[in-house]
Amino acid sequence: MPDPHPALLMFIGARYVEQRVSEAIAAAGYDDLTLAMARVAARLSEDGIRVTELAEQARITKQSASVLVDQLERAAYVVRVPDPADARARLVVIAPRGREVLDVARREERAIEREWTRHLGAERMAALKEALADLREITDPWLPGR
Known part of the structure; x- marks a missing residue:
């Protein structure tokens, strides 16, 4: 080209x-960190982020983002914590x-x-x-x- x-x-x-x-x-x-996991993890913020926001930013489905966050969590790269702004929601933090x-x-x-x-x-x-x-x-x- x-x-x-x-x-x-x-x-x-x-x-x-x-x-x-x-x-x-x-x-x-x-x-153990796959490229797909790393691409999702790269969108984490210091204050944490909801899985729905991760999915939107990564341009993947919420289900795919959930699976990748589960993998990241099992590998101890992230944790899920309660969202202080909404007791029903969870944030993904590094x-x-x-x-x-x-x-x-x-x-x-x-x-x-x-x-x-x-x-x-x-x-x-x-x-x-x-x-x-x-x-x-x-x-x-x-x-x-x-």
Whole structure:
């Protein structure tokens, strides 16, 4: 493809990062975390999130999200806690083992960013990050304040 759409180029970069992070997580001994589980876990917030919201953000059914959260919970990556805003509801929050995995993922993400900065140069990398942040304003329905 001589002139790929910018979205395809972003997808290729995102897929590369996802693969590298998955490999780093497995190499650190967390080889029971599947890609599907990781994609759902990546949407966890500090305050917790309901399964229905996870499903919506991951663009999967509530049933699929429930199954994946069950798997994450059995593997001790997340816990379910009562929602303080609604006693009938439960929130999914990251557990200590999940935080360990998150630390591994963030280290690998920083390593990739350093590599990309060396390849592009600091100025072009800063411009890329700024442009992508600007695009997020019109593309991310879960952007806080939106």
